[in-house]
Amino acid sequence: MKIELKAGPRYRLFFPEKSFIPGFLLVTVTAIAIFIVYIAITGTSGQDENKGPFFPENYAPGYPDYSVSQLEQLKNFPLPRYKAGTDLRRNFPWYDFLYTAYGYDSVHQLADGKFRYPGWNGKAHGEAAIALEKELYDHWNYYFNIPTPTYNHGKFRNKNSFAGAIAAYANAHPEMQTCAYIFWAGIKPKQFGYGPAKPYIRKNSSIDPCADTTYPFIERDGLVQRQILATLFESLPDRDSLRKIDFINENGEVFGELKVSSAEGYKGHALTTCFTGDADDQRRQRAKWQRDVFKKYSTQFIHTPELPGAMNADFSFYQVSAFLPEYYPEYSVLRKVNTPIRRMYYSTPDFYPGDVNHSIFDRYSFYHGLDCIAEGRKTEIALGDFYFSPFVSAGWFKDSLNYRPAAWLAAMKALAMMGAEFYYPAYFNLVNPAKQKPVDPRGYIYQLAMPVYAQAVTSHFEYAFFHSRSFHYDRDGDFLLMWRKEEKANRFIIYASYFPRKPTQENNIPRSVTIDGQVYKINFRQQGSTYLLDRTKPAMIKFFQLDEWHESAHPSYWSQDIVVEAELSEGKKLSLRTDLNSSDTNDYSHFITYAVFPERGTQLQFHFEPRRDSVYYIWIRARSMAKESSTEIMIDGKDRFKIDKIAFGEFRWYAVEMKKAAKGFRLNTGPHDIVVRGLDAALQVDKIVVSLEKGRDE
Numbered sequence: 001m002k003i004e005l006k007a008g009p010r011y012r013l014f015f016p017e018k019s020f021i022p023g024f025l026l027v028t029v030t031a032i033a034i035f036i037v038y039i040a041i042t043g044t045s046g047q048d049e050n051k052g053p054f055f056p057e058n059y060a061p062g063y064p065d066y067s068v069s070q071l072e073q074l075k076n077f078p079l080p081r082y083k084a085g086t087d088l089r090r091n092f093p094w095y096d097f098l099y100t101a102y103g104y105d106s107v108h109q110l111a112d113g114k115f116r117y118p119g120w121n122g123k124a125h126g127e128a129a130i131a132l133e134k135e136l137y138d139h140w141n142y143y144f145n146i147p148t149p150t151y152n153h154g155k156f157r158n159k160n161s162f163a164g165a166i167a168a169y170a171n172a173h174p175e176m177q178t179c180a181y182i183f184w185a186g187i188k189p190k191q192f193g194y195g196p197a198k199p200y201i202r203k204n205s206s207i208d209p210c211a212d213t214t215y216p217f218i219e220r221d222g223l224v225q226r227q228i229l230a231t232l233f234e235s236l237p238d239r240d241s242l243r244k245i246d247f248i249n250e251n252g253e254v255f256g257e258l259k260v261s262s263a264e265g266y267k268g269h270a271l272t273t274c275f276t277g278d279a280d281d282q283r284r285q286r287a288k289w290q291r292d293v294f295k296k297y298s299t300q301f302i303h304t305p306e307l308p309g310a311m312n313a314d315f316s317f318y319q320v321s322a323f324l325p326e327y328y329p330e331y332s333v334l335r336k337v338n339t340p341i342r343r344m345y346y347s348t349p350d351f352y353p354g355d356v357n358h359s360i361f362d363r364y365s366f367y368h369g370l371d372c373i374a375e376g377r378k379t380e381i382a383l384g385d386f387y388f389s390p391f392v393s394a395g396w397f398k399d400s401l402n403y404r405p406a407a408w409l410a411a412m413k414a415l416a417m418m419g420a421e422f423y424y425p426a427y428f429n430l431v432n433p434a435k436q437k438p439v440d441p442r443g444y445i446y447q448l449a450m451p452v453y454a455q456a457v458t459s460h461f462e463y464a465f466f467h468s469r470s471f472h473y474d475r476d477g478d479f480l481l482m483w484r485k486e487e488k489a490n491r492f493i494i495y496a497s498y499f500p501r502k503p504t505q506e507n508n509i510p511r512s513v514t515i516d517g518q519v520y521k522i523n524f525r526q527q528g529s530t531y532l533l534d535r536t537k538p539a540m541i542k543f544f545q546l547d548e549w550h551e552s553a554h555p556s557y558w559s560q561d562i563v564v565e566a567e568l569s570e571g572k573k574l575s576l577r578t579d580l581n582s583s584d585t586n587d588y589s590h591f592i593t594y595a596v597f598p599e600r601g602t603q604l605q606f607h608f609e610p611r612r613d614s615v616y617y618i619w620i621r622a623r624s625m626a627k628e629s630s631t632e633i634m635i636d637g638k639d640r641f642k643i644d645k646i647a648f649g650e651f652r653w654y655a656v657e658m659k660k661a662a663k664g665f666r667l668n669t670g671p672h673d674i675v676v677r678g679l680d681a682a683l684q685v686d687k688i689v690v691s692l693e694k695g696r697d698e
Helices: 029-042 070-076 123-139 162-172 216-234 279-298 331-337 370-382 405-418 446-459 462-466
Strands: 178-182 247-250 314-317 472-476 479-485 491-498 509-515 518-524 529-534 542-545 562-565 575-580 591-596 603-608 614-624 628-635 639-647 652-655 664-667 672-678 683-691
Touching: 070 123, 070 446, 123 162, 178 216, 216 279, 279 314, 279 331, 331 370, 370 405, 370 472, 405 446, 405 479, 405 491, 446 462, 462 491, 479 509, 491 509, 491 518, 518 529, 542 575, 542 591, 562 603, 603 683, 614 628, 628 683, 639 652, 672 683
Parallel strands: 178 247, 247 314, 614 639
Antiparallel strands: 472 479, 479 491, 491 529, 509 518, 529 542, 562 683, 575 591, 591 683, 603 672, 614 652, 614 664, 614 683, 628 639, 628 672
């Protein structure tokens, strides 16, 4: 097991030495205060963004006066292309759809300066959220999110409310997998007969590790949360009695009276004077302290017969990870507060790199970049936690300050190479809506798409993903190279990306890299490139790209053509070859990989789903190794068409024709498949295209 993190003179991680800076405290006054101080110190208020050329295709249509709703954008984005039968888990939308699903064009300002939101928190608002969530569930591999019970437990019975309408939909569709996040810091024990208005976790006396370590007051917090969840479960009678919600996440960002989110912030504090031993011993004791407190709370409502509806639910705390050990608890101890997944513990770090004025790599203040995550993964993997599930946000500022789609897509692929199986995409509202309109979700809805595009790529190397347990990380300035080697095989998954500091259209940059001791030249893109290198047969190396169709613009501007490389066929017994367009046998900056048909009847199979009902044209890029070849195209298992006279020589485009003209097929937005069957052993196929265009350039 080996992870290479090449720091050297080219870069280093920045860790302040004498201060504890916690993870971003969501939905708390502390977070807002920190953000205001950050802006005051750094001057990051918007005047510095977009230095250099401005490219409108990097933003949602109409920016800054958006012209397409968040739902319509999602429905128009090209769909992620998952491999059929993928076993990858759904993603957890850590979004408040109260904000994300609202149409802010209807907002108006009153005479007193306050803003009014027609329909806010009502049934129609809930139905808008349901439509958005249904799209995310059906096409983007997300759980269906139920509004947080912490603040909505009194509304679930009212089907005319925002929360009630969503809960009613979840109950009416028990087949849907659901999730919800909860806020320990937001509960009010007094409402349920347990004493104070604020949760006990906010008091040091409730968590004193040198007093009563049964933590009876923390138990009360857990009992309050049990009653809150029970209120939700009462509105879900038709769902599984032992799994009313499939996945619950606890924010868990308060630990006593200090403005820190973990026990490690109490290092040297009077509260921990009973901890003894050397520095490492005391560090482990602090982590056990937090684990015991967290467990005392969570076991009151998770996996307990006292709350059957959560008996079989998955459960996680936010920000349980091995990164930044200077500030966060010993991971080897704390990790067991989360529900095991695939017989291991998935860490939950936040990948919140800040805004575009900063490097996506570095760690500074409460923002955490790729270098930071990679460093923490070393410890996690050494403990046997080979995969993880990060919280991710490209920024919760105005759109011009958030990371652009290309950079964010590349970053999500980088996390996948580190072992991210699924994501908690997050976005936060930090303003008082009465005094200021929230950030328009039409600008940031792309953030929900990018992790899914990345996860869909993972599905195409899923076997290698789950049969490789370490990664290599090599950064040179703004260029990042990563790779994983499949166990017991000479196959590699390679990732290459370019993160320019200033807006640029420069892309597909060739660079020489070292993979397992061998030098290759490959291309780096802003949206990230994922390659498979197969050296099983040294005399016949195979190299191909899994995500070539991804573009660097906002997904609203991506091509609606469905271009599928032959090497991504779902069919069996696929035989591939790679040709280089260079005399250098290791130059893969210009290459072509294609399928060969070793015998008659060999076939390729592709699944696809168009984004609109329309007439489409089927194209195949092919050639023959004989005088000419033929192939048969079958669409949806019924329509068969033959393409004759595929010529010897260069690859060319051939259309499915009728009466010597390209034939159009009326296809709806549902799932479809295409089978390409070879009618001889000389056929070679590069790619298939389902296109809106009747013609096609070479």
